[in-house]
Amino acid sequence: GAVVSQHPSWVICKSGTSVKIECRSLDFQATTMFWYRQFPKQSLMLMATSNEGSKATYEQGVEKDKFLINHASLTLSTLTVTSAHPEDSSFYICSALEGALVYGYTFGSGTRLTVV
Amino acid sequence: DAKTTQPPSMDCAEGRAANLPCNHSTISGNEYVYWYRQIHSQGPQYIIHGLKNNETNEMASLIITEDRKSSTLILPHATLRDTAVYYCIANAGGTSYGKLTFGQGTILTVHP
Numbered sequence: 006g007a008v009v010s011q012h013p014s015w016v017i018c019k020s021g022t023s024v025k026i027e028c029r030s031l032d033f034q035a036t037t038m039f040w041y042r043q044f045p046k047q048s049l050m051l052m053a054t055s056n057e058g059s060k061a062t063y064e065q066g067v068e069k070d071k072f073l074i075n076h077a078s079l080t081l082s083t084l085t086v087t088s089a090h091p092e093d094s095s096f097y098i099c100s101a102l103e104g105a106l107v108y109g110y111t112f113g114s115g116t117r118l119t120v121v
Numbered sequence: 122d123a124k125t126t127q128p129p130s131m132d133c134a135e136g137r138a139a140n141l142p143c144n145h146s147t148i149s150g151n152e153y154v155y156w157y158r159q160i161h162s163q164g165p166q167y168i169i170h171g172l173k174n175n176e177t178n179e180m181a182s183l184i185i186t187e188d189r190k191s192s193t194l195i196l197p198h199a200t201l202r203d204t205a206v207y208y209c210i211a212n213a214g215g216t217s218y219g220k221l222t223f224g225q226g227t228i229l230t231v232h233p
Contacts, residue, residue: 011164048208049165049223051163098164100221110221112157112164 007033009101011113018089018120026084026116028099033111034079035101040072043096043115055082089120122222123148123211130228133203139196141227143209146190151213154185156194156223158205158229165208165223168194199231 008031028038032047037056041049053069055061055076064067071093073085082101086093099113142193153172157165169176169183171192176183182195191199192206196203208226213219 009164009209041223048225049159051220051222053218100164109167109170110155111167115162115164117162 007101007103007111009035009099009111009113011099011116013116014114015117016119018118020090020120021088023085023087023090024089024118026086026097026099026118028082028084028101028113030080030101030111032105033101033103035082035103036079037102038076038082039086039100039102039110040074040082041098043098049098052084086118089118091120094118095121122213122219125209125211125224127207127209127224127227129225130219131152131231133196133199133229133231135201135231135233136198139199139203139229139231140228141194141196141207141209142191143194143211144191148189148211149213152211153213154183154189154192155210155212156181156183157208157210157221157223158203159208159226160202160205168207199229199233201231203229204231205229 010029011026040052043049052067053061053063055074057076057079061074076082098115153170156168159165161199169181171183185192204224
């Protein structure tokens with residue numbers, strides 16, 4: 006099956022610093038990757054969609070200058086939370102769409118970000 | 122994506138079948154019904170998906186009504202490890218995959 010590795014699984018950072026989260030498709034090429042955010046007791050909220058080699062498309066209300074997404078290869082996408090603040094503390098989850106459409110959407114295990 | 126409606130919570134006894142309903146009355150002809158589940162503090166896990174016909178795999182069965190306005194996910198022999206939030210999503214899969222939009226889902230609690 007398709008596997009998506011997300012790293013780190015948790016991170017604590019100081020307010021004002023930046024944090025990078027990596028999402029890798031291990032055994033397939035991901036033409037499209039999605040980034041979600043989930044607050045406690047809430048559902049997943051889509052933040053942005055990224056296609057390899059092009060700029061990400063952000064959902065309404067998501068600050069593109071704060072949440073930088075890079076999808077430089079067919080197996081790697083990164084989300085950088087810049088100048089993090091406590092309100093950015095959340096569970097971030099990536100999803101990769103396998104290009105051959107055999108496995109469909111596969112999700113990473115998520116990253117718990119805590120900004121102190 | 123068509124809007125889906127699920128009960129907020131359900132209980133099930135261990136070893137019994139868990140039947141999770143989902144309404145998707147505005148689903149369009151090219152939209153599949155996907156089911157995912159999320160165990161606490163993990164990423165969603167794919168369960169099953171279907172378009173018109175009933176589907177079965179090693180995890181579950183998916184029953185879709187003839188008019189496609191509703192569906193039921195069946196976990197035939199629920200275990201404590203099946204306790205999770207279950208999401209039903211309508212999405213145009215196939216050759217026109219779009220983004221998955223998650224609703225509130227159903228919290229399934231399996232008890233001994």
